[in-house]
Amino acid sequence: xxxxxxxxxxxxxxxxxxxxxxxxxxxxxxxxxxxxxxxxxxxxxxxxxxxxxxxxxxxxxxxxxxxxxxxxxxxxxxxxxxxxxxxxxxxxxxxxxxxxxxxxxxxxxxxxxxxxxxxxxxxxxxxxxxxxxxxxxxxxxxxxxxxxxxxxxxxxxxxxxxxxxxxxxxxxxxxxxxxxxxxxxxxxxxxxxxxxxxxxxxxxxxxxxxxxxxxxxxxxxxxxxxxxxxxxxxxxxxxxxxxxxxxxxxxxxxxxxxxxxxxxxxxxxxxxxxxxxxxxxxxxxxxxxxxxxxxxxxxxxxxxxxxxxxxxxxxxxxxxxxxxxxxxxxxxxxxxxxxxxxxxxxxxxxxxxxxxxxxxxxxxxxxxxxxxxxxxxxxxxxxxxxxxxxxxxxxxxxx
Amino acid sequence: xxxxxxxxxxxxxxxxxxxxxxxxxxxxxxxxxxxxxxxxxxxxxxxxxxxxxxxxxxxxxxxxxxxxxxxxxxxxxxxxxxxxxxxxxxxxxxxxxxxxxxxxxxxxxxxxxxxxxxxxxxxxxxxxxxxxxxxxxxxxxxxxxxxxxxxxxxxxxxxxxxxxxxxxxxxxxxxxxxxxxxxxxxxxxxxxxxxxxxxxxxxxxxxxxxxxxxxxxxxxxxxxxxxxxxxxxxxxxxxxxxxxxxxxxxxxxxxxxxxxxxxxxxxxxxxxxxxxxxxxxxxxxxxxxxxxxxxxxxxxxxxxxxxxxxxxxxxxxxxxxxxxxxxxxxxxxxxxxxxxxxxxxxxxxxxxxxxxxxxxxxxxxxxxxxxxxxxxxxxxxxxxxxxxxxxxxxxxxxx
Numbered sequence: 001x002x003x004x005x006x007x008x009x010x011x012x013x014x015x016x017x018x019x020x021x022x023x024x025x026x027x028x029x030x031x032x033x034x035x036x037x038x039x040x041x042x043x044x045x046x047x048x049x050x051x052x053x054x055x056x057x058x059x060x061x062x063x064x065x066x067x068x069x070x071x072x073x074x075x076x077x078x079x080x081x082x083x084x085x086x087x088x089x090x091x092x093x094x095x096x097x098x099x100x101x102x103x104x105x106x107x108x109x110x111x112x113x114x115x116x117x118x119x120x121x122x123x124x125x126x127x128x129x130x131x132x133x134x135x136x137x138x139x140x141x142x143x144x145x146x147x148x149x150x151x152x153x154x155x156x157x158x159x160x161x162x163x164x165x166x167x168x169x170x171x172x173x174x175x176x177x178x179x180x181x182x183x184x185x186x187x188x189x190x191x192x193x194x195x196x197x198x199x200x201x202x203x204x205x206x207x208x209x210x211x212x213x214x215x216x217x218x219x220x221x222x223x224x225x226x227x228x229x230x231x232x233x234x235x236x237x238x239x240x241x242x243x244x245x246x247x248x249x250x251x252x253x254x255x256x257x258x259x260x261x262x263x264x265x266x267x268x269x270x271x272x273x274x275x276x277x278x279x280x281x282x283x284x285x286x287x288x289x290x291x292x293x294x295x296x297x298x299x300x301x302x303x304x305x306x307x308x309x310x311x312x313x314x315x316x317x318x319x320x321x322x323x324x325x326x327x328x329x330x331x332x333x334x335x336x337x338x339x340x341x342x343x344x345x346x347x348x349x350x351x352x353x354x355x356x357x358x359x360x361x362x363x364x365x366x367x368x369x370x371x372x373x374x375x376x377x378x379x380x381x382x383x384x385x386x387x388x389x390x391x392x393x394x395x396x397x398x399x
Numbered sequence: 400x401x402x403x404x405x406x407x408x409x410x411x412x413x414x415x416x417x418x419x420x421x422x423x424x425x426x427x428x429x430x431x432x433x434x435x436x437x438x439x440x441x442x443x444x445x446x447x448x449x450x451x452x453x454x455x456x457x458x459x460x461x462x463x464x465x466x467x468x469x470x471x472x473x474x475x476x477x478x479x480x481x482x483x484x485x486x487x488x489x490x491x492x493x494x495x496x497x498x499x500x501x502x503x504x505x506x507x508x509x510x511x512x513x514x515x516x517x518x519x520x521x522x523x524x525x526x527x528x529x530x531x532x533x534x535x536x537x538x539x540x541x542x543x544x545x546x547x548x549x550x551x552x553x554x555x556x557x558x559x560x561x562x563x564x565x566x567x568x569x570x571x572x573x574x575x576x577x578x579x580x581x582x583x584x585x586x587x588x589x590x591x592x593x594x595x596x597x598x599x600x601x602x603x604x605x606x607x608x609x610x611x612x613x614x615x616x617x618x619x620x621x622x623x624x625x626x627x628x629x630x631x632x633x634x635x636x637x638x639x640x641x642x643x644x645x646x647x648x649x650x651x652x653x654x655x656x657x658x659x660x661x662x663x664x665x666x667x668x669x670x671x672x673x674x675x676x677x678x679x680x681x682x683x684x685x686x687x688x689x690x691x692x693x694x695x696x697x698x699x700x701x702x703x704x705x706x707x708x709x710x711x712x713x714x715x716x717x718x719x720x721x722x723x724x725x726x727x728x729x730x731x732x733x734x735x736x737x738x739x740x741x742x743x744x745x746x747x748x749x750x751x752x753x754x755x756x757x758x759x760x761x762x763x764x765x766x767x768x769x770x771x772x773x774x775x776x777x778x779x780x781x782x783x784x785x786x787x788x789x790x791x792x793x794x795x796x797x798x
Contacts, residue, residue, distance in 0.1 A: 015454045022455075052478055055414045056421075057485030064484070067492045068477035071470040078467035079451055085463070086456030093466045098541060119541075142497060142518075 001166040002034045002124075006134065006156035009043035010173040011230035012076050018042075021171075021230060022083035025129060029089060034124050036163065038134040038156040039080055041072025062107035066136070066146045069108075070096070073133035073152070081131045091129040094119065096136035096144070099159065103137035103145045110137060110145035112154065115162035132159065150211035157214050161221035168223050170210060171230035176237030177202065177209050179397035180253040184385045187398040191251060192235070195242040198251045201340040201374045215239065242342050249343030249350065250395040253388050259289065260312040260332035261366065261378060262305055266325060269301040276322065277303060284318045286311045290336070290369045290376060304367055306336065306378065334366065335384035338376040339391060351375050357394040363387055400565040401433045401523075405533065405555035408442035409572040410629035411475050417441075420570075420629060421482040424528060428488060433523050435562065437533040437555040438479055440471025461506035465535070465545045468507075469495070472532035472551070480530045490528040493518065495535035495543070499561075500554065502536035502544045509536060509544035511553065514561035531558065549610030556613050560620035567622050569609060570629035575636030576601065576608050578796035579652040583784045586797040590650060591634070594641040597650045600739040600773045614638065641741055648742030648749065649794040652787050658688065659711040659731035660765065660777060661704055665724060668700040675721065676702060683717045685710045689735070689768045689775060703766055705735065705777065733765065734783035737775040738790060750774050756793040762786055 005025065012018050021037075029035050049068050053060040077093040084091035100116030123130045134152025137145050147154050153170055160168035175190050177199065182188040194202075196219035203212050209227050218225045218239065228236020267273050274293060281288050291305040307315045309332050319328055344350045354375055358365060363386065367378035379387055392398065404424065411417050420436075428434050448467050452459040476492040483490035499515030522529045533551025536544050546553050552569055559567035574589050576598065581587040593601075595618035602611050608626050617624045617638065627635025666672050673692060680687050690704040706714045708731050718727055743749045753774055757764060762785070766777035778786055791797065 015451060019455065049474065052414060052474075053481050056418065056478065056482040060481040061484050064477045064480045064490075064492045067473055067494070068481070071474045071477075074466055074473075075448065075451075075470045078463045078470075079455065081463045082452050082459040082467070083455040085460050091463075093463045095466070095543070144494070 001032075002036070002163060003028055004036045004038065004156050004160040004163065004165045004168045005171060006038040006152055006169065007040065007171045007230055008152065008173070009040045009046070011171050012039055012080070013043035015079070017230075018076070018079050018083055022080060022087060024171075024230065025080075025084060026087060026089055029129060036120060036124070036130045036132065036159060036165070037080065038132050038152055038159065039073060039076040040134055040152040041069075042076055045072040045075070063143060066107045066110075066144050069146050070133065070136040070144045073135050077131045077133040081129075084129055084131070089129055090127060091131055092123050094123075094130060094132045096133055096155070097138040099130075099132045099155075100162075101137035101155065101158070103139055103147070105139040105141065105143070105145070107143070107145055109148040110139065112137060112147070112158050113140075115158055117159065117162040120159070120163065150214060153210060153214035154217060157217045157221065157223055157225065160223045161217070166224065168218070168225050169236070170214075170225065170227045172209065172227065173229060173231055174209060174227075175229045175232070175234050176227050177239070177252070179251065180388050180392050181255060184255065185253075185389050185392045187392065189398050190234075191237050193238045193240060194251055195342050196239060197242065197373055198340050198342055199239050201338065201371070202252055202254050209237075210239070249347050250339055250341035250397065252340050253391050253395075253397065254338045254340060255384055255388050256336040256338070257381070257384065258309050259306040259334060259336050259378070260309045260330060261334050262307060262312070262315055262319075263329045263331075264303045264319065265300075265327040265329065267301045267303055269299050273324075274303055276324075277319065280318045280322060281307075281315060284314055286315050286318065290367055290378065292367050292369070306334075306367070333381045334378050335381050336376050336378055337384060337387045337391065338374055339395070340374050342373050344375070345372050353394055354391060357390050358387060361386060361390055400431075401435070401562060402427055403435045403437065403555050403559040403562065403564045403567045404570060405437040405551055405568065406439065406570045406629055407551065407572070408439045408445070410570050411438055411440075411479070412442035414478070416629075417475070417478050417482055421479060421486060423570075423629065424479075424483060425486060425488055428528060435519060435523070435529045435531065435558060435564070436479065437531050437551055437558065438472060438475040439533055439551040440468075441475055444471040444474070462542060465506045465509075465543050468545050469532070469535040469543045472534050476530045476532040480528075483528050483530070488528055489526060490530055491522050493522075493529060493531045495532055495554070496537040498529075498531045498554075498558065500536035500557070502538055502546070504538040504540065504542070504544070506542070506544055508547040509538065511536060511546070511557050512539075514557055516558070516561045519558070519562065549613060552609060552613035553616060556616045556620065556622055556624065559622045560616070565623065567617070567624050568635070569613075569624065569626045571608065571626065572628060572630055573608060573626075574628045574631070574633050575626050576638070577651065579787050579791050580654060583654065584652075584788050584791045586791065588797050589633075590636050592637045592639060593650055594741050595638060596641065596772055597739050597741055598638050600737065600770070601651055601653050608636075609638070648746050649738055649740035649796065651739050652790050652794075652796065653737045653739060654783055654787050655735040655737070656780070656783065657708050658705040658733060658735050658777070659708045659729060660733050661706060661711070661714055661718075662728040662730075663702045663718065664699075664726040664728065666700045666702055668698050672723075673702055675723075676718065679717045679721060680706075680714060683713055685714050685717065689766055689777065691766050691768070705733075705766070732780045733777050734780045735775050735777055736783060736786045736790065737773055738794070739773050741772050743774070744771050752793055753790060756789050757786060760785060760789055
């Protein structure tokens with residue numbers, strides 16, 4: 001098998017940890033696999049470099065920030081290659097450039113344009129373990145670029161795609177994807193499998209195992225993605241296409257505490273008014289999530305939506321700036337509870353079970369929105385964790 | 400003027416120091432100059448990275464060591480560029496690759512093959528200050544290489560040559576080149592000027608301001624080299640071609656404490672025997688310095704030579720291994736005192752003044768060797784500093 005492994009910052013956080021990673025890589029290599037290993041910077045290194053830059057400038061140039069930050073991953077890649085060679089396994093350290101990672105020119109948030117994996121393939125042919133500095137690439141004019149937050153995961157998935165790898169393992173300090181946050185519900189169970197789409201819903205809803213960009217790319221490239229811990233030998237969670245799934249009805253419950261609700265009353269119920277509201281929010285780059293418009297009485301409608309809490313003030317200012325005769329209410333003491341599962345598509349009664357469950361505990365739903373594989377409900381913040389626990393129980397996710 | 404400045408590890412050893420360097424660069428830029436700045440790694444960084452590598456392997460691969468070590472200079476280059484931009488001066492950070500520094504493939508001790516300065520020139524044309532990570536280049540197959548000890552000086556001189564710069568300033572934590580080590584002779588005087596050849600003799604004799612490779616390259620490229628301190632505004636020492644010099648008779652006195660003397664007695668005074676001795680030493684990669692053979696009596700000669708102290712045991716082993724009937728003596732309690740000056744060529748009496756001066760203090764010379772611009776004498780180690788002081792006085796170097 002050709003396996004791409006990616007180790008995050010805590011997994012390579014100390015020299016001892018890098019040594020542990022080397023042993024894990026060797027163990028996979030000894031089973032006859034070809035190994036390509038993507039590494040992050042040692043935990044703390046990137047923040048140290050950012051602090052150093054901020055000593056000189058509140059707003060350091062993006063291009064030079066990329067030169068600076070890319071050094072962290074290069075250091076880890078060299079150290080891991082040295083550790084592997086020291087244990088008798090030929091290894092070679094590649095920068096993003098040497099791995100053939102070509103990006104656009106948007107420094108600090110570059111997008112991968114294509115990968116030229118010739119050098120990686122040649123090194124693999126020679127029996128070498130290839131260690132690649134994650135998070136970075138090179139633009140067509142030769143400048144070092146970085147891929148933004150979660151960039152090393154993205155490097156791993158993209159390289160797995162370019163190499164047509166059999167498996168892409170993302171190593172972190174958590175065991176995999178859980179049915180819900182174990183700090184909220186101790187009975188939360190680690191999932192063996194989850195579909196890309198479910199993972200996307202869970203990630204965007206606050207299960208911070210993998211970032212959306214990486215999962216989206218894995219879905220697009222149809223990569224078998226595994227997220228698991230480098231601190232133990234537990235099996236992780238396999239993230240794959242839906243067609244390969246047996247179809248759990250509900251996979252997990254997510255809690256998003258970062259939402260605030262805005263309700264605009266006194267909206268003329270005629271075409272163009274809602275558009276005006278969301279146009280101004282979009283112009284101000286405010287991320288609007290759930291939107292609900294009630295059918296109006298007497299030609300007057302109410303529109304509710306949610307925004308990230310730290311964008312609430314900006315949203316209200318923007319609406320007030322419209323000069324309309326709106327009455328604007330907001331509430332940041334709310335949370336979003338979401339039920340995610342591909343099985344919902346074909347099973348009826350999932351939504352009604354959720355509504356009943358909450359009703360039995362006298363939890364009022366302020367807003368509801370649904371997609372094919374998700375039901376989200378806005379409830380008072382103080383009921384958030386309770387809602388997660390009773391829903392987890394109702395769908396028997398601990399089984 | 401086009402000025403190349405190079406700042407060593409202590410000059411960029413902290414964020415505060417990098418800020419000071421930025422001010423110094425800006426001050427030169429404000430005078431209307433074009434600036435290209437070469438930086439070393441922050442002091443301590445390179446040693447830290449070496450220690451990290453040695454945690455994994457006593458003998459880490461050279462290729463990966465270069466990936467690792469080159470990160471230090473990249474970090475400094477990014478930070479200085481950010482500091483300059485933060486003060487309102489457009490700056491761009493280049494790696495060795497981006498500076499067009501092409502080397503051979505001998506990792507950790509690569510030689511510069513050529514420099515393609517197009518990117519540097521373009522950035523200068525746009526009015527930018529160019530900050531370059533020293534010590535590193537790229538081989539023709541795309542791997543990062545490093546230039547070995549003193550490599551950043553070499554980067555600076557080579558780039559000054561490729562750009563046909565008017566001046567190449569090497570900033571360290573010492574004021575320049577002195578007539579002798581001020582810790583030995585407090586009356587030592589900083590030289591305003593010195594020729595390449597004198598500097599070469601002084602460097603190899605223990606005045607550790609600049610390494611020979613850099614001075615040799617400066618001589619070859621006819622670069623006006625200045626060595627000065629980044630910790631004050633004192634004028635440094637200009638290192639230039641002889642033809643531009645007024646011709647001081649004696650420029651400095653150097654003391655080399657790292658020598659040991661070997662005397663081989665009972666050598667058949669016939670062709671081939673001396674050759675045999677020095678062939679085996681060369682095969683063992685022992686650096687032989689001064690060599691003296693006395694004319695023999697009764698067909699038996701004595702040969703004396705010096706080697707670095709840490710190679711003495713290896714040298715004696717090698718000689719014993721020849722299986723000849725030699726009598727081998729050695730003495731590591733010796734030092735080499737050298738008088739250096741281009742004026743010696745045209746002035747007689749320089750050597751006899753040295754011999755007289757030592758004789759007056761009853762210091763015995765065990766060996767003497769001379770070149771066009773240097774007289775070296777081996778004396779007992781305990782007389783080394785005294786010899787330096789009385790010679791400094793005899794040639795009135797404090798004047």
